[in-house]
Amino acid sequence: MKYFAALFIFCFALNANAQKSEIENTVKTFFDGFHTKDTLKIKSVCHDKMILQSIIEGQKGTKLVDEKTTEFYKSFSTFPADMKFEEKILSYNIQVDGAMADAWTPYEFYINGKLSHSGVNAFTFFKENNLWKIIHIIDTRRK
Template sequence: MKVLLSLVLLGMSLAVAAQDQSAEKEAIKKTISILFDGMRKGDSTLLKTAFDKKAVFHSISASAAGETKLVSGETLQDFAKAIGTPHPDVWDERVSIEEIKINGNLASVWAPYKFYRGDKFSHCGIDSFQLMKTTAGWKIIYVVDTRLKDNCPE
């Protein structure tokens, strides 16, 4: 009887843990959605709510010689200013979240994307996000992406 009760309690605790992970993953997706909603709307105030104030941005690209390089230098303020500065076309980054991993207050997200300026395709790649759970919810602390013009998935 004790073994059966132990198995039932274990099963219940695993089900609760899975529900907690599911709720956390939805909260993480919501944070990332806020980022891209802010981009589409050109709303830098909305966009900044998805980030921690100390967020870091990088891109990985190839030089003309084909060497891989890490491009950095953009701050959250730079990014928000670019988003909030009026531009003629909607900046529409269409992401597909493929994987979310969570360990305590740290989450990692892998998301292929296609970027459009208005209706015109610009580039594609992968967004990799690191998020931190704060008292205000999940906040993006690090973004690194690739930017490809060719060999984009259909």
């Protein structure tokens, strides 16, 4: 009986680690598309009903900003061709409960190699047709 209990716990841990790895890969795919301005790649990991929000901290206080996904996807076409940007993810804290998960990812954002701002992304995921899709992104931004 102890053998079966140990086997069950081992299999459960393997499954949990596999799901966390899938979620981390979803975030990495999102940022691969983001850095290459590839909206099709980004859309491949985002749900159609995705919500985007930012909490911007500044000298005049803190404000919550909503962004429409259509505007987010369109924005890539307005970036100058010579502008290079990179969002460096510093770590992943992933939690899973059935078909819902979240990932907390501290980051630093660079424009043309210079630190622009930093903060935390909070991704919420929904597992649909055996794929993790991003349904909500909220981030903090501070200089």
